[in-house]
């Protein structure tokens with residue numbers, strides 16, 4: 001699937017913030033795709049990690065907001081271990097999440113979680129989930 005990048009939507013401030021928060025030089029990504037091929041969550045994400053790096057390089061804020069990848073990423077570090085550019089991709093994913101959470105925007109509204117689900121889920125999963133998905 002091609003990436004449709006818009007010059008008018010290029011957000012340099014977003015690029016800078018992600019770089020500052022993650023400490024990662026994602027511009028070094030040369031789109032080899034190793035991260036995407038290695039990601040155990042690829043069936044659940046709508047934008048592969050390689051594409052997330054490309055969207056970041058192009059400062060495509062809207063497309064990044066529509067990607068569920070930073071939220072689904074399990075921080076398993078497989079992509080980091082295999083990346084020929086040693087980019088800490090899980091850190092980049094975390095930085096993308098932080099940009100949203102620091103604006104006090106939750107990814108999940110705890111009030112909307114069904115009571116039955118809450119009863120079923122292990123407490124530790126609830127705590128970890130709320131820490132990851134809420135500001």
Ligand code: SF4
Nearest residue numbers: 029030032033035083
């Ligand atoms: S493995 Fe590294 S260099 Fe290759 S596409 Fe992923 S982030 Fe880019």
Ligand code: SF4
Nearest residue numbers: 039073074076077079
């Ligand atoms: S750290 Fe995240 S993006 Fe990287 S392989 Fe694991 S789940 Fe996929």
